[in-house]
Amino acid sequence: MPTTSNYFHLHLVSDSTGETLITVARAVAAQYANVTPVEHVYPLVRSQKQLDRVLSEIEEAPGIVLFTLLEKDLVGRLEAKCQELAHCVGLLDAAEATVRERTIWAQSAEAQRAGLAAQNSTRVSFWTLISWAAASRSARYQ
Numbered sequence: 001m002p003t004t005s006n007y008f009h010l011h012l013v014s015d016s017t018g019e020t021l022i023t024v025a026r027a028v029a030a031q032y033a034n035v036t037p038v039e040h041v042y043p044l045v046r047s048q049k050q051l052d053r054v055l056s057e058i059e060e061a062p063g064i065v066l067f068t069l070l071e072k073d074l075v076g077r078l079e080a081k082c083q084e085l086a087h088c089v090g091l092l093d094a095a096e097a098t099v100r101e102r103t104i105w106a107q108s109a110e111a112q113r114a115g116l117a118a119q120n121s122t123r124v125s126f127w128t129l130i131s132w133a134a135a136s137r138s139a140r141y142q
Contacts (some may be wrong), residue, residue, distance in 0.1 A: 009063025010037035011086070013054055013078065018043040021068045024091060038063075045069065048077070055081050062086045070096075 010029065012021045018041055029037045040061065042054045051074050058065060062085040069075050075090065082088035 006034060007036045007038050009040060009061040011040045011042065011054070011058050011061075011063060011065040013042045013045055013065060013067040013069060015044065015046050015069045015071065015074070018068070021066060021091060025066050045074065046071070048074070051077055054078075058082075058085055065089070066091055068092050 010025060012018055012025055014021045022039070022041065025037070025039070029035075038061075040057060040063075042050075042057075045051055045054055055078070058081065065078065065082050065086045065088045067075070067078060067088065068091050069078065070092065079088050079090075
């Protein structure tokens with residue numbers, strides 16, 4: 001193991017295989033040549049019992065916690081414990097927020113488009129009716 005001054009514990013917690021999390025963590029850690037992360041990888045964390053084991057291990061070796069959990073209860077517990085022991089970073093938070101925001105925006109834009117289409121359809125129908133009435137009136141008088 002590296003000496004105390006040049007390593008840190010890096011806990012990688014995922015509800016899937018953790019491959020993306022490991023890749024991102026290693027890419028970031030590579031930017032700091034003078035320190036070496038000691039990786040603790042916890043894949044497939046999907047239950048409270050599994051998270052209990054992870055939290056116990058984080059308690060034994062505090063450090064940085066990177067996670068890709070989506071289950072809100074698990075995230076809440078992990079973040080709460082990290083406030084005591086470590087620093088947590090949810091790698092999916094920004095991506096999830098952006099997708100949620102863009103999805104809401106897209107749904108709103110679609111609803112507006114559908115509303116405008118309905119209004120235009122009504123207008124077209126109204127003007128079609130007026131044109132038809134005018135044409136019929138003019139045909140009667142010829």
